[in-house]
Amino acid sequence: MFILTLIPIVMVISYSVMDNVIVNKSPEFVGFDNYIEVLTDRVFYTAVGNTLFFTGVSVVAHLVLGLSFAMLLNTRLLGTMTKALFRVVYILPWLFTVAIIAVLWRLMLSPNGIVNYLLISGGLIDTGVEWLSSRDTALPAVTFINIWAGYPFYMISLLAGLQGIPRDLYEAATVDGANSFKQFLNVTLPQLKPIIIAMAMLDVIWTTQQFALIWMTTGGGPINVTEMLSTYTYKLAFSRYEFSVASASAVIILLFSMVLSFFYVRHQKSRD
């Protein structure tokens, strides 16, 4: 635990206050200069804005889709075979690795891809859209891919939660005259609340750290419209070899993640 967690964190923090480690054989202490460089960089704020959009939309959509599909799979209106089929289809995105998801969607969203073909064939658009290459559509497109890739985790967890809600509660609500919508608001959601809050917090932490999907689909482009904190930090380290500035950026992300983790741990403790 000490070697795997604490030492790397301490090293990165110490790197962040030196003038340039790794490529400089005799780095010197420079205080908060690297933090100032990061915090005065315009692209850093673009990355913060993009990360907030990407994370916010992804988490909300994961929740809505996950809950919707979980309720569909939990309903008694569908037969066992139909539910089994839906279960397989809905879980599929979760079975793919990030690299496969990136390649798959790059192919489907390419200007000559199947998405444009279907939309043009259906008369919805006249000419092909450059989904991942246009400044107007790239950020929504990668956010959509992330939503597609991540909702099954919510779905499975919420389905387990739904199956744990006692039937007595619904029967009592029915006796009290509550319709389906009121049962959802007053029975289902309160019962799922602990799971929803815990998952949303974890999802925020995971999504803010998403790197591979962005890197393999857009690389942060076109221009900077899909630049995230993760890609911004990676470029500082491995394109510009400014490892100390990259460390400062990483420490800022670490602080942000620690705030989220604090709320997550506090929530978990309050449940205990």
Next chain:
Amino acid sequence: MMLVAGCSGSADDATTDTTSGDEDVTLEFAQWWEPELPDGSLRGLMDEFEAANPGITVELLSGPYASTKEQVVAGSAAGTMSDVVGLDGAWVSDFAKQGSLADLSTLMSDAGYDESQLASQIQIDGSTYMIPVVNFVYPMFTNSDLLTQAGVAAPPTNRTEFAAAAEAISALDETTAGWVLPLSLEAPNGIQNDVMSWVWSSGGSMLKDGQPDLTNDDVTSAVEYIKGLWDAGVVAPGALTMKEQDKVEEFTNGRVGMMIDSLAHINLIRENNPDLNFGISALPAEDGFEGERGIPYASWGIGVAENSEHQAEAWKLVDFLMSEKTNAELSSVAFAFPGNTTAVPDFVEEDELFKTAFDIYQSGFPANEFTGLPVAEQLMRLFDEQFQLMLEGDQSVDEMLAKTQEAWLAEF
């Protein structure tokens, strides 16, 4: 960064059982070439070297390009670089400034080596730090069938002909484009291979006295020309996030009439689409240009670590790889052009397309001004960001070049 720090090899460790003099010497040779060559071919060459140099053993440290880069970066910082290292020209400046690479000019001089046989050397401040062992050149590929359908009799040789051909091909149907231009920020080497190549092919330069000179007439003219192609709608869609492999795929599938690409992809194109009828030719130059054409290239370069205790033996390995026979052999298996001017790889005699490419290579000169520049990939990315804004109409060509010049100067 932890991984980088942890994955470094150590020349000292590898040679602890050795001392200079009559004792056996083990050389570490870190490179990304072995995984890209047919199984056993590089090891076979090393066995030949060991047989010719009793007492010297070569230990190959092989990995993918990116891993090798990280390993060399870490080794450079920690002073544990392998004795002999495979180098990309884009890395040399940083390593040379850190004092991690040995001065090959001195080693060549000490060994009485004839430098005239080398096609090129990468120098920093007048001293050689990298020698390109083999070169992968980037000629223009043309889809012969699309050219014929568009009524273009022969591959274009100048900019006017190229623009006309690209427009004619794009007019064939909605899914066909005249030219393909990959500008992904993840891998911004399209700036080197597909944009700056227009400058070099007309004898131009993006540098002056080793410093950025992006606002000169050569670069301005090339960028304005590409902007004209973009505005004319002849560039394949998806360019702003397109990578090199996407470019090759577009061409292989017959959706693009012309592309500038590595010769190394000829076999890949043939394998993936055996029916594609394509040819290669020299990059178009400015109208009326009669001088020698620069042809972009990428290299497998080689250098010797400053921290190596066996630099003389390390130089023997470099000398062996650059010798006429070995260099021709390595070029043959890599489908690349030799770094030794007298070596002729087998495939040139056997394949018409490669023969044409070799003629283009020999009639021009290898040109890649990013080689040896500090943070070369970052320079391409900085150019790419401003270039994309310019293509999208957010700024003029002059504004784009002025901003990029300023950004590059900051990196220098």
